[in-house]
Amino acid sequence: MAEKEMKDNRESMLIKQEKYLESGIHIGTKMKVRDMTKFIYRTRNDGLYVLDLRKIDERIRIAGKMLARYEPEAITVVASRTYSSYAAAKFCEITGAQLMHGRFVPGRLTNVGRKDFVEPKLVFICDPKGEIQAINESGKMGITTIGLCDTDNYTSFIDWVIPCNNKGRKALALIFYLLAREFSMGKGKISSYDEFTATLEEFESSTAFDALTGVNEPETKPLEEKAKETAKVNEVLAPEAPKPEAKAEEKA
Secondary structure (H helix, E strand, O other): OHHHHHHHHHHOOOOOHHHHHHHOOOEOOOOOOHHHHHHEEEEOOOOOEEEOHHHHHHHHHHHHHHHHOOOHHHEEEEEOOHHHHHHHHHHHHHHOOEEEEOOOOOOOOOOOOOOOOOOOOEEEEOOOOOOHHHHHHHHHHOOEEEEEEOOOOOOOOOOEEEEOOOOOHHHHHHHHHHHHHHHHHHOOOOOOHHHOOOOHHHHHOOHHHHHHHOOOOOOOOOHHHHHHHHHHHHHHHOOOOOOOOOOOOOOO
16 A cells, blocks of 8 residues: 555656656755755765655646746846756746846846846846845745745745755756646646657757857856766765774673
8 A cells, every 4th residue: 555655746747756766856965954854855875965856746736827927028037147047037938938147137126227127026036146136036026936945044034935955957947848838738738748849858958048148159157166066976976984883792
């Protein structure tokens, strides 16, 4: 009975569980904050926190439904990192949402005197640490927010949290792929997942970002970001350290 229940749960996910695991979407950091405790499934022997796949899947599903309630032009995706920008650009290309990439300029959501002032009804946050200004301005203006949050992210002013690895290229690509598919279903653009023609690889590529921004350059990343990404990947791929065996009690 338990095996059947586990099988049903896996089959009811948005995508095969193996795809989730391959992307590393569930691998958190070695730090956690109280806000994210309820989404953590366990702690690996090497200190990395592991997020609950069921909760990740459920929250992506609901986020897709939330996004579909809004007109595309009323949605702004804030993506300050390279990999989130690539995946978000493809999402925006498919859905028609607006992309705000790179450093978030203060006042974009609050200063009506700015030429680049925007008034979205929903703001999608990719990195709460790097995009804290966008979160604060959304809170001040009463704008609904959805945020991708790792184990070390605070969630103040984020209305709907999607727990996930928000730094990995494959994880971000998978998240935006699923959101774009759910959005298309919600808007009635497709009637089944089989009709969704975009591929996961397209969300990893810079092609959509280059086309959206008019940039056509080789992929580049600041050295510091590259180092962080490499360290993250190494942590995900590293095998768990075996638990130390208890020492036998010495005889008196």
